[in-house]
Amino acid sequence: MERRYASHPNEVKQFDTERLRKEFHIPVLFKQDELELVLTHEDRLIIGGAAPVHKPVKLDTDMKELGVSFFLERRELGIINIGGAGSVAVDGTEYSLNNKECLYVGMGAEEVIFTSADPGNPAKFYLNSAPAHQTFPTAKATLEEADSSALGDIKNSNDRVIYRFIHQKGIQSAQLVMGMTLLKEGNMWNTMPAHTHPRRMEAYLYFDLPEDAVVIHLMGEPSETRHIVMRNEQAVISPSWSIHSGVGTSNYTFIWGMAGDNKRYDDMDPVSMKDLK
Ligand SMILES: O=C(O)C(=O)C[C@H](O)C(=O)CO
Numbered sequence: 001m002e003r004r005y006a007s008h009p010n011e012v013k014q015f016d017t018e019r020l021r022k023e024f025h026i027p028v029l030f031k032q033d034e035l036e037l038v039l040t041h042e043d044r045l046i047i048g049g050a051a052p053v054h055k056p057v058k059l060d061t062d063m064k065e066l067g068v069s070f071f072l073e074r075r076e077l078g079i080i081n082i083g084g085a086g087s088v089a090v091d092g093t094e095y096s097l098n099n100k101e102c103l104y105v106g107m108g109a110e111e112v113i114f115t116s117a118d119p120g121n122p123a124k125f126y127l128n129s130a131p132a133h134q135t136f137p138t139a140k141a142t143l144e145e146a147d148s149s150a151l152g153d154i155k156n157s158n159d160r161v162i163y164r165f166i167h168q169k170g171i172q173s174a175q176l177v178m179g180m181t182l183l184k185e186g187n188m189w190n191t192m193p194a195h196t197h198p199r200r201m202e203a204y205l206y207f208d209l210p211e212d213a214v215v216i217h218l219m220g221e222p223s224e225t226r227h228i229v230m231r232n233e234q235a236v237i238s239p240s241w242s243i244h245s246g247v248g249t250s251n252y253t254f255i256w257g258m259a260g261d262n263k264r265y266d267d268m269d270p271v272s273m274k275d276l277k
């Protein structure tokens with residue numbers, strides 16, 4: 001498991017492109033028949049990808065890194081499938097998970113196994129795991145079942161729908177909040193006007209992007225913004241003090257996941273456009 005450390009905004013101001021990417025950008029999460037995991041010390045979120053093609057992939061790591069005897073002994077897990085049809089077996093109970101469907105697995109599950117239905121169109125399971133203090137039931141949600149709201153408009157190139165899966169009013173969790181935002185064709189901006197939430201960190205996974213398209217992801221304190229160029233199926237870590245917004249060369253979809261003090265999706269500190277620098 002790769003490890004990323006937490007950062008101070010005064011230090012991040014000094015970073016060049018290479019250092020910014022080394023600390024915050026996650027270039028590859030989906031490797032055939034493998035599990036990729038990145039543990040960030042920003043609220044100890046684990047960001048991962050399981051890409052079973054020809055064989056099942058098990059949720060596992062060197063348990064010394066987590067100080068437990070199995071992965072979810074003191075953690076919870078959010079899973080969203082961004083690929084073809086697949087399934088997740090949680091302690092022997094199988095949950096089918098189609099594209100853009102979400103499964104929450106509560107603390108205490110001992111075995112989680114990911115499988116694709118068709119190697120010709122494999123599933124890709126995006127994972128966010130946060131420390132947990134309490135068990136909540138394993139639960140699945142489709143896009144139709146998620147709490148959703150339309151935001152933005154074509155005049156501002158940000159007509160999009162936000163789907164909330166795991167949050168205060170949806171699937172219950174100890175601290176994990178997770179959902180997905182779909183931009184309509186011809187719309188490129190997400191999360192502008194920008195916001196911060198010093199009470200929670202956030203991670204984004206950008207996907208459904210054409211191969212030659214990019215998203216210019218914006219991060220940093222509102223008065224000290226920096227950018228990271230993102231490609232399809234890449235993730236980025238946003239410390240709690242940082243804005244997290246982006247503009248693409250085409251429309252795209254992204255998954256957002258948060259960990260921290262509360263589970264209120266709408267707990268955001270908006271940044272006035274006149275204060276952005
Ligand atoms: O498009 C958006 O706006 C978002 O999806 C914003 C994220 O959900 C977010 O930053 C939640 O805190």
Ligand SMILES: [Zn+2]
Nearest residue numbers: 195197202244
């Ligand atoms: Zn946010």
